[in-house]
Amino acid sequence: NAGVTQTPKFRVLKTGQSMTLLCAQDMNHEYMYWYRQDPGMGLRLIHYSVGEGTTAKGEVPDGYNVSRLKKQNFLLGLESAAPSQTSVYFCASSWRNEMWLRVAKNIQYFGAGTRLSVL
Amino acid sequence: TQLLEQSPQFLSIQEGENLTVYCNSSSVFSSLQWYRQEPGEGxxxxxxxxxxxxxxxxxxxxxxxxxxxxxxxxHITAAQPGDTGLYLCAGYKETSGSRLTFGEGTQLTVNP
Known part of the structure; x- marks a missing residue:
């Protein structure tokens, strides 16, 4: 009954440090996404994956890398954190099934978020 | 460029009032979704x-x-404090594959 789980929930980094955010989903979804949420800017897509072993750039990919080695996990990495990366990060997942794409129109299920501060 | 414009950005009303939130675009979408986000949650x-x-x-x-x-x-009729939250619209285009385009959100506060 977990759905989409993100770890950690909070993190404080110093400029230049690296870290990895983990997203795990137990719904057997093909598609997974990483977003960042900043005040007044809604959700902006960083990277996404349409299946195990695949990744693609979203709207704001610079400064981030991702990996999808297992279907249920999607990792977001910051190699050298910058203050501009202070944000709340959300992971989401959705079905790939063609029937569901037409009927459910890519409904996304979100984790609870990771609040990251870069000092 | 934000493809989906939401208005208003902030809305503070009293319990029992009605309200409408708008989501506008110059693009055509295959479908549109509405999400609600509560503090500390997705x-x-x-x-x-x-x-x-x-x-x-x-x-x-x-x-x-x-x-x-x-x-x-x-449109929310007779708003209640439990309606408080961030309301997000998201548009889906079949030409964009699996991606959604989100609006900036409307932060609604309903005061008792």
């Missing part, structure tokens, strides 16, 4: 509208998709 889907002119009701919430599928509205 967005949760409220409804998906698919057909131009479609109206869906969810208790006191009424969602409408514009005839041209470029805009949508969310």
């Amino acid at each position: 967005p949760v889907l409220l409804v998906t509208v698919v057909t131009g002119g479609e109206v869906k009701k969810l208790k006191r919430l009424t969602f409408q998709f514009g005839d041209a599928r470029k805009d949508s509205s969310l």
Whole structure:
């Protein structure tokens, strides 16, 4: 009954440090996404994956890398954190099934978020 | 460039009042979704509208998709403090694969 789980929930980094955010989903979804949420800017897509072993750039990919080695996990990495990366990060997942794409129109299920501060 | 414009950005009302939130675009979408996000949580889907002119009701919430599928509205009747949250619209285009385009959100506060 977990759905989409993100770890950690909070993190404080110093400029230049690296870290990895983990997203795990137990719904057997093909598609997974990483977003960042900043005040007044809604959700902006960083990277996404349409299946195990695949990744693609979203709207704001610079400064981030991702990996999808297992279907249920999607990792977001910051190699050298910058203050501009202070944000709340959300992971989401959705079905790939063609029937569901037409009927459910890519409904996304979100984790609870990771609040990251870069000092 | 934000493809989906939401208005208003902030809304503070008293319990029992009615309100409408708008989501507008110059682009046509295959469908439009509305999510609600509470503090410390991720967005949760409220409804998906698919057909131009479609109206869906969810208790006191009424969602409408514009005839041209470029805009949508969310109307809440007799708002309650439990309606407080961030409301996000998200558009889906089949040409964009699996991606959604989100609006900036409307932060609603309903005061008792």
